[in-house]
Amino acid sequence: MxxxxxxxxxxxxxxxxxxxxxxxxxxxxxxxxxxxxxxxxxxxxxxxxxxxxxxxxxxxxxxxxxxxxxxxxxxxxxxxxxxxxxxxxxxxxxxxxxxxxxxxxxxxxxxxxxxxxxxxxxxxxxxxxxxxxxxxxxxxxxxxxxxxxxxxxxxxxxxxxxxxxxxxxxxxxxxxxxxxxxxxxxxxxxxxxxxxxxxxxxxxxPHGRWRYDVLGRADHAGTTRMEDRVDPMLTVAMTVLAANKQARISGQRATFGRVEVHPNGTNAVPSRVSAWLDARAESDAALQELVAGIERQARERAERDGTTLRVAAESLTGxxxxxxxxxxxxxxxxxxxxxxxxxxxxxxxxxxxxxxxxxxxxxxxxxxxxxxxxxxxxxxxxxxxxxxxxxxxxxxxxxxxxxxxx
CATH class of the missing domain: 3.40.630.10 (Zn peptidases)
Structure with a gap:
């Protein structure tokens, strides 16, 4: 023993x-x-x-x-x-x-x-x-x-x-x-x-990591009316919620665990938010479907917010x-x-x-x-x-x- x-x-x-x-x-x-x-x-x-x-x-x-x-x-x-x-x-x-x-x-x-x-x-x-x-x-x-x-x-x-x-x-x-x-x-x-x-x-x-860069327009948190903003944080926030829902429905895994905000000021609407998606699924096909669904919803949200979305795969393991x-x-x-x-x-x-x-x-x-x-x-x-x-x-x-x- x-x-x-x-x-x-x-x-x-x-x-x-x-x-x-x-x-x-x-x-x-x-x-x-x-x-x-x-x-x-x-x-x-x-x-x-x-x-x-x-x-x-x-x-x-x-x-x-x-x-x-x-x-x-x-x-x-x-x-x-x-x-x-x-x-x-x-x-x-x-x-x-x-x-x-x-x-x-x-x-x-x-x-x-x-x-x-x-x-x-x-x-x-x-x-x-x-x-x-x-x-x-x-x-x-x-x-x-x-x-x-x-x-x-x-x-x-x-x-x-x-x-x-x-x-x-x-x-x-x-x-x-x-x-x-x-x-x-x-x-x-x-x-x-x-x-x-x-x-x-x-x-x-199978699993991978994807970087989401969302570009908006920096502005004043107090003086800018809500309807006049181009806020990338909104796009990211809704994407995080969409990823969670997609993964729960399909029985897979999706996590946004890292976020970087620029200029990262409390009283400023950000000009850019970068977020990293970690996604995992029971098969290659399921992972592809999960990631594609998250990106599709992110792009739809970016269009409504007036922001620009760039997505890049940083790693992928089959x-x-x-x-x-x-x-x-x-x-x-x-x-x-x-x-x-x-x-x-x-x-x-x-x-x-x-x-x-x-x-x-x-x-x-x-x-x-x-x-x-x-x-x-x-x-x-x-x-x-x-x-x-x-x-x-x-x-x-x-x-x-x-x-x-x-």
Whole structure:
């Protein structure tokens, strides 16, 4: 059994890093103080376990366990990320990294003799909170995003990604692996409904981000009659309500969570409002229909308001199914654990799309709340997650390079 004190000790080490005294949430923006401290913590934890840590040109870390006799065999990867959204929760990302280290301890305690190497990965800029591209580290490492494009990404303070990491061509460390299993706190309530502590991922809903720029006319908030205004805020406000209604009716997801207003004065009608739509749906067709419907209503409203609307897609990830055989195998190893899709994007989806056989394990979230200081998982369920990850890894590591059971 995994020892509770191992997991709890690591969790205690992480708890204060990047935490807001005001909200209790976390700000672990990539390549800033808190996230850099977490990287140092991971290196220390890996070193204490005798693991060799590599950092690729894009800031991804991987700690390798290469027992004798595993030379030449394709590796199994696990892990997650350590960065957070602004004022995010404690579990999204770090739970997968801590659980991977704890699962390794468990395998060693059980005397598992792997036929394959094991890598514990920490992917950089998974949330996209600093440079606006979700899963950026895994996309760069897998070659699905090119460095010539990514190097010019700029954060809110004007810092280029190319000034933070060396970049260049992928160094090939991902090619050493053919399987990836990522443990993550569930970002929903499916496991609560099923009465299960741990589940296995089947797919990631298609999702994307769209920027809505609405142009109007700056004016005085007091002297300008309501009927004389060209107010872009009205167009955005009605679009937000329309998106909510469209998503509710169709059973999909649509969120405007970020807004920028210019000139952003209390006593001024704005001249421009920019808003970002996050949309997710159960299929590519459903997503296309949802996004088209929201844009259509936004344009109709802009025409009534006299404003100008510009819409640009900033990212789009299509429907993705995890490897069905691996998913079924993990569920069987865990005694028939429930299999469920996720509406959130993950590095596991990027790796699956890049040809690395992937799936996920989810740990029950009692409220379903995520990307929030209220995000939570019970200690007992986290320990069950470590046990589950350990069992899955033990099963996968028992295969040689040709897939035969050792």
């Amino acid at each position: 995994s020892r509770p004190d191992d997991l709890e000790r690591m969790w205690r080490d992480l708890a204060p890093i990047g935490r807001s005294a005001r909200s209790g949430g976390y700000d672990r923006s990539p390549w800033h103080g808190a996230e850099l401290e977490l990287r140092a913590w991971f290196r220390q934890q890996a070193g204490d376990r005798g693991l060799a840590v590599e950092e690729d040109p894009f800031g991804n870390l991987v700690a390798w366990w290469r027992p004798a006799g595993t030379d030449g065999a394709r590796a199994v990867l696990t892990g997650s990320h350590l960065d957070s959204v602004p004022d995010g929760g404690a579990f999204d990302g770090p739970l997968g990294v801590v659980s991977a280290l704890a699962a390794l301890d468990l395998l060693r305690e059980q005397g598992v003799a792997p036929a394959r190497p094991l890598g514990i990965a920490v992917f950089a800029e998974e949330e996209g909170s600093r440079f606006g591209r979700a899963c950026l580290g895994s996309r760069l490492a897998s070659g699905t995003t090119g460095w010539d494009d990514a190097r010019e990404l700029v954060d809110a303070g004007g810092t280029r990604l190319g000034d933070l990491v060396p970049g260049g061509a992928p160094d090939g460390w991902l090619l050493e692996a053919d399987t990836y299993v990522e443990l993550h706190v569930e970002q929903g309530r499916a496991l609560v409904d099923r009465g299960a502590a741990v589940g296995v991922g089947s797919a990631i809903w 429907e993705l199914a995890f490897d069905a055989a691996l998913t079924a195998r993990c569920s069987a190893v865990l005694g028939g654990a429930p299999v469920l899709p996720t509406q959130a994007g993950h590095d596991a989806g990027v790796l699956q799309a890049a040809g690395i056989t992937s799936t996920m394990l989810f740990v029950r979230n009692p409220t379903g709340v995520s990307h929030s200081p209220a995000e939570h998982a019970e200690a007992e369920d986290c320990l069950a997650g470590v046990e589950a990850l350990g069992a899955v890894l033990a099963d996968l590591l028992g295969e040689g390079a040709n897939g035969a059971v050792a």
